[in-house]
Amino acid sequence: MTIQLCKNENISAYDTTLVKTACLFHDAGFIFSRLEHEKHGCELAKNYLPGFGYTYDEINRICSMIIATKIPQSPKNNLEEIICDADLDYLGRDDFFKIGDSLFEELKKQGLIQNKFSWNKMQIKFLSNHSFFTSTNIKRRSAKKQTHLEQLKMNINSKGEKKSDDQSRV
DSSP states (O other): OHHHHHHHTTOOHHHHHHHHHHHHHHHHGGGTOSTTHHHHHHHHHHHHGGGGTOOHHHHHHHHHHHHHTSSSOOOOSHHHHHHHHHHTGGGGSTTHHHHHHHHHHHHHHTTSOOOHHHHHHHHHHHHHHOOOOSHHHHHHHHHHHHHHHHHHHHTBOTTOOBOOHHHHTO
């Protein structure tokens, strides 16, 4: 996804390499913690990237990209916008509910969410507050994300009660 976003946003090969590196270290931060994984990813980048010839300035740019993905996302330039959109690209894809089910199971096992109803309410709040940043994802993902939001809302009635079991799966 990152490579395609870089291509669609006309990012140079050099900057694409920096974004790809930021993505790698962003996800590597999960090794240490789900919380503050961005900080851990930056620490890993600072420790390992000099050995691969990255300069101080490049590492700072990479860390800025990683930190920009922290919720609420706060990109300050086009490279940071790309990593933010790549990080949450699934919000506007057909596999949204499949990925959401996996995230739900992960959070449930960690004791961070109790049931599907609570998960759907959390997703509604998240999707309602989220915006894509790149022109690419605004064009190709926003409408589908809105469809997912409407599907989730249909599964929760106005009193906040759970609908039938077959409908609560979404």
